[in-house]
Amino acid sequence: MLLHIPGVLDATQLATIRQLLERGRFVDGRLSAGMEAGQVKHNEELAGDAPMVQQLNQIVMGNLVRHPLYQGAALPHRVAAPFYARYTTGMGYGDHIDDPVMGQGDRYRTDLSITVFLNGPGDYEGGELVIRTGFGDQAVKLPAGDAVMYPSGSLHQVAEVSRGERLVAVTWVQSLVRDPGQREILFELYQARERLLRERPGAEETKRVSRTYINLVRMWAEL
DSSP, X not given: OOEEEOOSSOHHHHHHHHHXXXXXXXXXXXXXXXXXXXXXXXXXXXXXXOXXXXXXXXHHHXXXXXXXXXXXXXXXXXXXXXXXXXXXXXXXXXXXXXXXXXXXXXXXXXXXXXXXXXXXXXXXXEOOEEEEXXXXXXXEOOOTTOEEEEETTSOEEEOOEEEEEEEEEEEEEEESXXXXXXXXXXXXXXXXXXXXXXXXXXXXXXXXXXXXXXHHHHHHOOO
16 A cells, blocks of 8 residues: 655744754765665665754654554554655665665564655656556655655665755654555555544444454554
8 A cells, every 4th residue: 555644744844854954964875775775775864873863853753653644554563763865966766675674673574664755846856756566656756744655565766866856754664463455454444433433423333333443453463
């Protein structure tokens, strides 16, 4: 499931983020890549020891993890601290699949990948996130402040930037529900349940949908 999550960050938060990134020290993105990904990765990433990382994480992740679409679709168990990536003219990231397990010490399985767009599509040409799916290639280039979430096992790339600068935050989620088909069923039920709770609170069908959703999460969740 490929999901567009609108409005993760507002204009004020985006302005603060870009001011912080302008003061940051960026390093070769291949330093965080494995051998295979390093052969096709050409970007820059904010140094992990940069003094503004904690403030950036509070803004970006603080808003993402509270977003109801994220919560309903991801069913998060563990969430990674993001990388802040910059692509300037000539940079891109060839076809790759994200590592199945990441982290040092407290490791986590990557079920879902998330890209949060930190500047607008008019700020650069090219730079589309291209996700290979069974229904064909999906090219994603969203407004600043929006995010896209997709299965980490998907083959994907970032097209070469031909003008300007692309700024994104990238993070990963280990879901409570490992199976993507089960997560999609649960997300559809979650959306139906939320609508019924708003429009028909206390109705018998609302109770049935809610009970089914809760018990399926209980059946499929892994802790």
